[in-house]
Amino acid sequence: MxxxxxxxxxxDALDGYLRELREIAPASLVEYRRVEKKRACERVLQxxxxxxxxxGTLLTAGLRLGLPAEEDEIFEKLERxxxxxxxxxxxxxxxxxxxxxxxxxxARVDDEIIxxxxxxxxxxSMRSSAR
Numbered sequence: 001m002x003x004x005x006x007x008x009x010x011x012d013a014l015d016g017y018l019r020e021l022r023e024i025a026p027a028s029l030v031e032y033r034r035v036e037k038k039r040a041c042e043r044v045l046q047x048x049x050x051x052x053x054x055x056g057t058l059l060t061a062g063l064r065l066g067l068p069a070e071e072d073e074i075f076e077k078l079e080r081x082x083x084x085x086x087x088x089x090x091x092x093x094x095x096x097x098x099x100x101x102x103x104x105x106x107a108r109v110d111d112e113i114i115x116x117x118x119x120x121x122x123x124x125s126m127r128s129s130a131r
Contacts, residue, residue: 002062007055014051020044025118032115042102042114049099052092059083071096 026032056074065077075092
């Protein structure tokens with residue numbers, strides 16, 4: 001049985017984090033590289049991705065799609081059930097990979113990739129051509 005209230009609460013919180021990320025998105029890579037801005041963007045992005053994974057987990061459990069052996073399997077189960085497309089699964093897996101880098105392998109985080117992800121993926125208009 002789907003826990004509709006929890007799913008809607010997670011989606012509402014996710015919307016808030018994405019709004020926050022749009023608000024704090026820097027106009028340039030130079031501005032992004034300021035420690036406070038970089039840390040804020042990375043942390044909000046990490047939390048947003050975790051909420052996406054949480055929603056996937058709730059859907060997988062609520063629809064009784066089986067217990068995933070690992071997080072990637074959450075998205076694959078949703079695809080097999082016709083909930084998300086193969087293209088979306090690829091995006092979700094990349095998002096999870098980004099979150100894992102932010103959490104577990106911080107030294108390998110590429111500033112330009114994170115900086116570019118905000119305007120490209122979230123549609124912010126704060127990008128400046130100045131890098």
